[in-house]
Amino acid sequence: MSAQRSVISIAVFAVVYAAISLVVTNSYYQLIMTLVLVWAVFGLSWNLLSGYTGLISFGHAAFFGIGAYTTALGQIYFDLSPWLLIPVAAVFGGVAGLLIGYPTFRLQGHYFALAMLAYPLAILYVFEWLGFQEVTLPIKRDNPIAYMQFSDPRLYTMLALVxxxxxxxxxxxxxxxxxxxxxxxxxxxQAAAEAAGIDTLRWKLRAITLSGAIAGALGAFYAVVLLVVTPQSVFGMLVSAQALTVAMFGGVGTVWGPVIGSVILIPLAETLNAEAGSYLPGIQGVIFGLAIICVILLAPEGLFWKVRDIWRRRQLEQTPSQATDVTATATVAQLPLPARRDRPAEQGDVILEVHNLSRAFGGLKAVQDVSFKLRRNEILGIIGPNGAGKTTVFNLLNGFLRPDGGEVLLEGRDMFARKPHELCEAGVARTFQIMRPFQRMSISDNVVVGAYVRAKSDTEARRLAADAISRVGLTPIAGRIAGELSTKELRLMELARALAGQPKILLLDETLAGLGHDEADEVVTVIQRLARDNMTIAIIEHTMQAMVRLVDNFLVLDHGAVLLEGKPEHVTRDVRVIEAYLGKKWVAHAAH
Structure with a gap:
């Protein structure tokens, strides 16, 4: 149904815009209608990279300008047709994206944005130095169609619409x-994406390559429309700013956002420039600047998301959400709480071996020569006071931190210092102490992301995700958006996302944090059911009552080193553990 609505929306937009363009006869207004489409495509190109990855690019003019000069110089020096040069420009834009992205993606945040800004400025000066300050495309009166030089400007609009x-x-x-x-x-x-098995560098490189290819092809078409190319008009800061502005104004990370932004902003900017540009130079830049200010103040993610969020809030207000929440977790809550399992793991069946794992931050030794073994189907509880190094151990095992030394073997394979997505592919999944949901995705889509590491097709990913969601009891609300969920539902969703990749080992980092007593019992029940399904689990948790009921063995850390390892009944009675972690209130409990 969603795909059908999308096709209808696209068809309606195309028909309406084509009909309007056929009615307009004024050549200037026809040019504006073409430019609206040009900047909408450029906004979509920018959106493919920055809108969907969140890495803001101030340098998309680099790809656009490369495409424009490909057409201009290709016609002047080789007498080639734009019908051929536009695809060639797409190839050049894609290659430029790959070459620019590989070194630049090692930067994050504003460092990435500033680095991207440098590329078009550098290329601009290169083209000026080469003497291409103003390149005019040759007029082809003998065969204008072959060189895309139409007498009727509406044909450019139709091509731009296509x-x-x-x-x-x-x-x-x-x-x-x-x-x-x-x-x-x-x-x-990004951290949750890496933990779910996504090779972030590879996917970002694909995004910038595709984005650069679209921008390159568009720049080539833009040169044909205007017939004049200057470094400032295709590599200038305003070019990148227009792509960014139309996307941010309309809505980033969505198909229709750049179209909405372009339809509103481009006619406004072009009309004001024509009417007032002579005595208010730079009025276009002012319009785009004001648009960005309005977006930041009123709709940080753009008009599309603002309207969508208002619509969803109204729908939620009309729907009794509490009843949905009870239904969603009934399959878990109605199950009896099993007692702690007393079945020991099979002796000798070791799945994970850690030897002398160490990590220091400057002079602080966060993890000191930690060694332990995790047996297949075992639940190992890792406990210790705050700052003992528990989460650091998980980050070392999961690839978010690089160990200074030691050895990590997964089923005999060396996993030392591997990247998070490599460890996920090998079978190590995790949840986080601070929840890391994909806020604007549904529960189902969140879990599908985790399933892709094991699935060979979208259909298989959906099947694995549905099974994981069912195992944690969230099937009735699988379509709800993560940003609308309670803490308990988010914890269960993260657990399902980790399960969807069919891991060999599950690392749970304070899964009960932020939960009430009854909610914690429900999550404990889910974990116990997983254990009975032969899932191997290592868990960090401060709630000792739940841990004693859950685990087969404890690993106690203190000041980054192993203090003790053993059965719950022995560990909870050990004087060293009581002094370091449990406190005196556990002395009386240990005596029983």
């Missing part, structure tokens, strides 16, 4: 695929 529809369809296809899900996951929480 390019826009093609870009929208391509963006929708990306958005609904593993590609788009990976990009959205990276944007909303």
């Amino acid at each position: 390019m826009l529809i093609g870009t929208i369809v391509l963006t929708r296809a990306v958005e609904r695929s593993r590609f788009g899900m990976a990009l959205l996951a990276i944007k909303q929480n």
Whole structure:
């Protein structure tokens, strides 16, 4: 149904815009209608990278300008047709994206944005130095169609409309695929995406390559429309700013956002520039600047998301959400709480071996020569006072921190200092102490992201995700958006996302944090059911009552070193553990 609505929306937009363009006869207004489509496509190109990954690019003019000069110089020096040069420009733009992205993606945040800004400025000065300050495309009166030089400007609008529809369809296809899900996951929480098995560098490189290809093709078409190319007009800061502004104003990370922004802002900016540009130079930049200020103040993610969020809030107000929440977890809550299992793990069946694992931060030794073994189907509880190094151990095992020394063997394979997505592929999944949901995705889509590491197709990913959601009891609300969930539901969703990749080992980092007593019991029940399904688990938790009921063995850390390892009944009675962690209130309890 959603796909059908999307097709209808695209068709209606294309028909209405084409009809309007056929009615307009004024050549200037016809040019504006073409430019609206040009900047909408450019906004979509920018959106494919920055809107879906969250890495803001101030340098998309680099790809746009490369495309424009490909057409201009290709016609002047080689007498080639734009019908050929536009695809060539797309290739050049894609290659430029790959070459620029590989070194630049090692930067994050504003460092990435500033680095991207440098590329078009550098290329601009290169083209000025080469003497291409103003390049005019040759007029071809003998065969104008072959050189895309139409007497009727409406034909340019129609070609631009075809390019826009093609870009929208391509963006929708990306958005609904593993590609788009990976990009959205990276944007909303890169650490969680890496933990779910996403190779973030590879997917970002694919995004900037595709984005650069679209921008290159568009720049080539833009040169044909205007017939004049200057470094400032295609590499200048205002070019990148327009792509960024139309996308941010309309809504980032969505297909229709750049279209909405372009339809509103471009006619306004162009009209004011024509009417007042002579005595108010730079009025276009002022319009785009004001648009960005309005977005920041009133709709930080753009008009599309603002309207959508208002609509969803009204729908939620009309729907009794509490009843949905009870229904969603009834399958878990109605199960009896099993007692702690007393079945020992099979002796000798070791799945994870850790030897002398160490990590220091400057002079602080956060983890000191930690060694332990995790047996298949075992639940190992890792406990210790705050600052004992528990989460650091998880981050070392999960690849978010690089160990200074030691050895990590998973089923005999060396896993020392591997990246998070490599460890996830090998079978190590985790949840986080501070929850890391993909806020704007549904529960189902959140879990599908985790399933992709094991699934070979979208269908298989959906099946694995549905099974994982069922195992934690969230099937009745699988369509709800993560940003609307309670803490308990988020904890269960993160657990399902980790399970969807069919891991060999599950690392649970304070899964009960922030939960009430009854909610904690429900989550404990889910974990116990997983253990009975032969899941191997290592868990960090401060709630000792739950841990004693859950685990087969304890590993006690203190000041980054192993203090004790053993059965719960022995560990909870050990004087060293009581002094370091449990406190005197446990002395009386240990005596029983």
